[in-house]
Amino acid sequence: MKALMIEGEATCAFHEVPDPKPGPGEVLFAVRHVALCGSDLNTFKGLNPLVALPRIPGHEIGGEIAAVGEGVPAEYAPGHRGIVVPYTSCGTCPSCRRGRVNACQTNRTLGVQQDGGLAEWIVVPYGKIILNDRLAPRHLALVEPLSVGFHAVDRGRVTAEDTVVVLGCGMIGMGAIAGAVHRNARVIAVDVGEAKIDIARRHGAAEAVDAAMGTEAVNARILELTNGEGADVVVEAVGLPATFTQAIDIVAFSGRVVYIGYAKEPVTYKTQFFNLKELDILGSRNATIDDFRAVIDYLEGLETPPDDLITKVFPFAEAEKALPYWVAERANVLKVLIER
Ligand SMILES: [Zn+2]
Ligand SMILES: [Zn+2]
Incomplete structure (x- = not known):
């Protein structure tokens, strides 16, 4: 063959x-x-x-x-x-x-x-x-690529009570957006440029923030959208040192941060927020059979076929x-x- x-x-x-x-x-x-x-x-x-x-x-x-x-x-x-x-x-x-x-x-x-x-x-x-x-x-x-994002959502124990910020609207981030929406959470999607943000909105992101405005402006906007509290859950799906640290800055007190991005360089943290906010900082790798099944359930329920992905x-x-x-x-x- x-x-x-x-x-x-x-x-x-x-x-x-x-x-x-x-x-x-x-x-x-x-x-x-x-x-x-x-x-x-x-x-x-x-x-x-x-x-x-x-x-x-x-x-x-x-x-x-x-x-x-x-x-x-x-x-x-x-x-x-x-x-x-x-x-x-x-x-x-x-x-x-x-x-x-x-x-x-x-x-x-x-x-x-x-x-x-x-x-x-x-x-x-x-x-x-x-x-x-x-x-x-x-x-x-x-199904497999989306299930990786669904797994991150599962690691973050996302529920309908949560506001979830997803940093990065590539395929993995799209999976996290879809997975959080599938659990009826409110999702704020962050990425550069309109094309990806449009797709994120179509897959249920309630808000979208264009990262082109710069980290400080993005963080201020996220605070605005969360009554000044920050997000209950942040999913990092970019893999850059800047977004690894940004996740810690924009998560609420006692919130959860899930890392699926792979940073290719070392990341430097001011660690006080780890303690001060008493964060759950979680890694996420691959996906489980349950995640695959949740994605299938999501895709089968879509009114518009997911060809935009x-x-x-x-x-x-x-x-x-x-x-x-x-x-x-x-x-x-x-x-x-x-x-x-
Ligand atoms: Zn893959
Ligand atoms: Zn083993």
């Missing part, structure tokens, strides 16, 4: 690789859609320390069951569509022992620590497929153009999809 491989910095090409065969308990999954993730982009730019090259990227995967190995339950019959859960868990590390398998110490995400889904087929254990014949095929590939679709035969396109159009891309 054909698979796209990232071979080196800014180099990717199709290769012929052996057709995978499902063993006992495994499913041969025909890949129909792969959405590209920031982590794939970082691999392509040579900035992903978790990846050894060459690597088949792609962990946001929708498709259908093509064949099954021995011992796979009947409901996983060929022809049914689904989503791949792209993480692994060891069962023995501290996270796994606590049931927090999404943060497994030795997790091997598809397309990152092992080859991913940008191929014609992929073999996975049947338990890693969430069956869904209701969503449109191309929306299946949106998809910036551009490349046919599989032109998949090698997708990552260079994203590099060139960085500021304007929410999600790039590959369709087969």
Whole structure:
């Protein structure tokens, strides 16, 4: 079969690789859609320390069951569509022992620590497929990236009583916005530029603040929108030192701060607010099956299909153009999809 491989910095090409065969308990999954993730982009730019090259990227995967190995339950019959859960868990590390398998110490995400889904087929254990014949095929590939934002909302224990500020309206931030709206919270979205802010509003953000006005003006506006108190929950989905510290400044006393962004540089804090506000400061990694299910529930309930989250679709035969396109159009891309 054909698979796209990232071979080196800014180099990717199709290769012929052996057709995978499902063993006992495994499913041969025909890949129909792969959405590209920031982590794939970082691999392509040579900035992903978790990846050894060459690597088949792609962990946001929708498709259908093509064949099954021995011992796979009947409901996983060929022809049914689904989503791949792209993480692994060891069962023995501290996270796994606590049931927090999404943060497994030795997790091997598809397309990152092992080859991913940008191929014609992929073999996975049947338990890693969430069956869904209701969503449109191309929306299946949106479930994983949105679930990462939904997980951050879950980490922040967001309820309908909360005002949630989401810093960053990329795909992960959009997931956090949608996840908080899905829990009936009031959401204030912050990002630069009107295009992303418009999408955030369409997905239920009650207020939007253009970060182009500068951090001080943004913070003042957030105080204005929260009766001078600050936000109950702040989700940081940018990954810059400035937004890591901003989150601490704009959260209310005894509020919660959730970090999903990866800051590539060290962050310097004045830590007094950690104590003074008695903050819960939380990390968030990947997503749980419950988060996937919450996203599916959200997407199935939308009146307007979530096509506004998809910036551009490349046919599989032109998949090698997708990552260079994203590099060139960085500021304007929410999600790039590959369709087969
Ligand atoms: Zn991803
Ligand atoms: Zn583990």
